[in-house]
Amino acid sequence: MSVEQPLDNPAWPDVRRLVAIDAEGGVRPTGISSRSEAVVEPPIDTEGLLRRCMGNVDFAARVLRRFAGQFGGDVDQLRTSLNDTDAGAVARIAHRLKGTSANVSAVRLQAIAKEIEDLAAVEKLSQVSSRIDELLDAWSQLVASMAPSEGQSAFHQLRPNGK
Amino acid sequence: MVNSMQNLSHKTRVLVVDDDELSLEMLENTLLQGGYDVTVAHNGREAMEYVRTGQFHLVVSDWEMPEMSGLDLCRSIRERGRSRYIYVILLTSRAGTNNVVEGLSAGADEFLTKPFDPQELFVRLRVGERILSLESRDITIFTLAKLAESRDLETGTHLERMREYCRILSEQLAGKAKFKHEIDGEFIDLIYLTSPLHDIGKVGVPDRVLLKPGRLDDEEMAIIRQHAAIGGRTLDAAATVHPDADYLQMARDIAWFHHERFDGKGYPKGLSGEDIPLTARIVALADVYDALTMQRVYKPAFSHEASREIIIEGRGTQFDPDIVDAFLECEDRFVDVRQRLDSDESATTFATLCDEPVGSAS
Ligand SMILES: [Fe+2]
Numbered sequence: 340m341s342v343e344q345p346l347d348n349p350a351w352p353d354v355r356r357l358v359a360i361d362a363e364g365g366v367r368p369t370g371i372s373s374r375s376e377a378v379v380e381p382p383i384d385t386e387g388l389l390r391r392c393m394g395n396v397d398f399a400a401r402v403l404r405r406f407a408g409q410f411g412g413d414v415d416q417l418r419t420s421l422n423d424t425d426a427g428a429v430a431r432i433a434h435r436l437k438g439t440s441a442n443v444s445a446v447r448l449q450a451i452a453k454e455i456e457d458l459a460a461v462e463k464l465s466q467v468s469s470r471i472d473e474l475l476d477a478w479s480q481l482v483a484s485m486a487p488s489e490g491q492s493a494f495h496q497l498r499p500n501g502k
Numbered sequence: 503m504v505n506s507m508q509n510l511s512h513k514t515r516v517l518v519v520d521d522d523e524l525s526l527e528m529l530e531n532t533l534l535q536g537g538y539d540v541t542v543a544h545n546g547r548e549a550m551e552y553v554r555t556g557q558f559h560l561v562v563s564d565w566e567m568p569e570m571s572g573l574d575l576c577r578s579i580r581e582r583g584r585s586r587y588i589y590v591i592l593l594t595s596r597a598g599t600n601n602v603v604e605g606l607s608a609g610a611d612e613f614l615t616k617p618f619d620p621q622e623l624f625v626r627l628r629v630g631e632r633i634l635s636l637e638s639r640d641i642t643i644f645t646l647a648k649l650a651e652s653r654d655l656e657t658g659t660h661l662e663r664m665r666e667y668c669r670i671l672s673e674q675l676a677g678k679a680k681f682k683h684e685i686d687g688e689f690i691d692l693i694y695l696t697s698p699l700h701d702i703g704k705v706g707v708p709d710r711v712l713l714k715p716g717r718l719d720d721e722e723m724a725i726i727r728q729h730a731a732i733g734g735r736t737l738d739a740a741a742t743v744h745p746d747a748d749y750l751q752m753a754r755d756i757a758w759f760h761h762e763r764f765d766g767k768g769y770p771k772g773l774s775g776e777d778i779p780l781t782a783r784i785v786a787l788a789d790v791y792d793a794l795t796m797q798r799v800y801k802p803a804f805s806h807e808a809s810r811e812i813i814i815e816g817r818g819t820q821f822d823p824d825i826v827d828a829f830l831e832c833e834d835r836f837v838d839v840r841q842r843l844d845s846d847e848s849a850t851t852f853a854t855l856c857d858e859p860v861g862s863a864s
Pocket of ligand 1: 700701729761762
């Protein structure tokens with residue numbers, strides 16, 4: 340399985356996936372009001388991410404792009420360490436990935452990274468490989484959830500530093 | 503010099519240390535939004551280089567970093583030990599008492615769980631700032647009080663009694679409707695801390711006058727009276743540069759106006775009534791009571807009863823009538839302090855008239 344790479348698209352992530360205009364014209368994080376109806380947790384807790392970005396949507400998008408830039412490398416390192424059966428290295432990388440996922444409120448990734456860290460801590464490396472697949476799965480969902488939707492280009496041109 | 507001091511007091515500097523670029527960027531953004539002056543370091547070694555400049559007193563560091571961990575950084579900071587305190591907040595995803603104990607024994611002051619919450623970060627930093635400001639306040643007051651003491655020719659317990667009298671009067675006044683909004687616990691703490699600085703301006707009075715035995719002539723008296731304005735202006739300069747340091751403003755008011763009289767016949771400005779800051783009105787009575795009840799070369803020690811009569815005589819002329827009333831309500835406590843802190847004043851071999859014989863209109 341390969342790591343999905345969204346950075347080729349300069350419009351990723353679509354900030355409209357982070358905030359929505361509500362009926363009163365106010366801006367609020369997406370995914371919050373819908374949480375009660377949602378069967379699956381959204382890949383990103385947008386409320387948490389935006390709080391940690393002090394409400395700055397453009398900054399949140401930049402942070403997500405930086406996260407996307409690091410993610411592939413982290414997965415490669417995980418695989419290499421797993422091949423070397425270096426449990427210490429697997430735990431260390433998983434711990435780091437857990438931290439960065441938590442920072443961007445990628446809740447699913449954070450949970451899987453924690454599982455990998457815990458498995459490596461007790462040297463159960465045989466179970467790590469399937470978790471890496473889950474990680475990639477969750478990553479693809481995250482990428483898709485932030486993908487620009489139709490008609491985004493005009494919106495992006497309105498933003499002063501839209502990327 | 504004033505300019506550089508102003509720069510220092512402008513924004514609070516925070517040093518943020520994290521090996522992860524993403525965390526670093528998010529912390530930096532948060533702190534910039536919070537009005538802090540932020541410097542980032544990517545590892546413990548780089549952080550220590552910043553710490554050694556002596557310009558950072560608030561540090562937010564990741565716990566787990568390659569080479570030098572947050573714990574090692576804490577230990578290195580504490581090993582320096584000789585300069586102003588550095589407040590360290592460790593970011594950690596580790597929960598549990600063992601880790602907290604490990605962090606605390608390495609010298610961390612506070613912990614913040616990852617992922618950080620901006621509001622929680624701000625609260626923790628404010629606690630750190632408060633602790634640092636109290637530290638610098640106490641150092642400043644201690645230094646100034648030592649300086650004041652060096653020119654205080656009474657034995658050392660004069661300043662001790664003075665601050666006790668000021669506290670007692672403030673507590674008594676706090677119970678009155680007229681003053682309860684102005685006098686709270688902080689006011690009482692601050693007047694206790696700053697009242698010993700009332701005569702700090704005596705550092706600017708030449709020895710030939712300050713140390714002269716016996717009576718002073720008019721010119722010498724005029725020189726000695728300058729101590730109020732000298733102390734007031736000096737502390738005012740400091741208070742202007744540090745507008746948030748309320749203790750400096752209080753110390754300034756006390757030093758400048760503790761020889762003013764309620765009827766406007768005091769010095770240096772001839773302020774009257776409630777134009778005289780409340781703190782200075784309180785110190786005025788405390789200072790005079792102590793001068794009266796202690797022996798000086800030019801006068802014997804008056805009894806409490808005799809001193810009390812003189813103070814009552816000054817009600818509304820020399821002293822604020824409300825403060826005289828408060829004094830009469832708690833005079834037993836004055837007597838207690840005097841007995842407890844009545845040092846061997848006969849050790850005083852010379853005295854000046856800087857605390858003039860009271861009751862006399864000066
Ligand atoms: Fe004085």
